[in-house]
Amino acid sequence: MKKNEMFSKSLTFMKIQESLKYLYKSFFDFIYPPFCYTCDERLKESERLVCEKCWNSFKPYEGGIKIEKKELNIPGKTNFSECYLTYNYNEKTLKLIHIFKYSKKSSLSIRMGKKLGEVIKKNNFEKKFDMIIPVPLHKSRERERGFNQSDLLSRFASSESGIPLFKNIVIRTKNNKSQSQLSYKERIENVKNIFRVKQPEMIKDKEIILIDDIITTGLTVNSCCGELKKHGAKEIICMAVIHPVEK
């Protein structure tokens, strides 16, 4: 083979290799669009869905992660003792939750769940609490979405903190409307008697961390806590990623 021929052959090979590389990259760009979902900047090769800069910009909830009960909108005495959050609420953190839930990017739960676990450890809750329970979705809603966002968050909060996760203790028996479209009065009615404890023996005298993705008025978690309390739970605290402030 002449030198020129060899050169052109290796050039062709290089071209094929480059095209394959391009195809491979395009395929992955198709599966994982290379732009950050929360800031629209281009992602680095090692980043997926949300860029590192955004993750680092999500600040802890103002006022030291604990949400005051007066910031919620629950009539009368609450069924939980305290409520903790991971991130401060803003446009980006709300977007993060929306992408997770509605665009079904379940992998985002890893980092958010881990963060919940860090809040647990920071407060030494692993020494006090017996179990983590996710706020259940109604079966049909879970089937439609493909996952329960609170389950996923709880799974990673549990592995980070070491507090065991119990998923099937309480179920949602009513596929109630989304709270966001309702008036305050309707909201109170909408979350009444929607949960049922299936395994009361498991929660008797137990201290429980109830996890949801978002806590707005607090009516939903309060209803769930009421059902747990009715069946003997000793103490419950609630945790969520964000608390959207309603205008």
Ligand SMILES: [Zn+2]
């Ligand atoms: Zn970003």
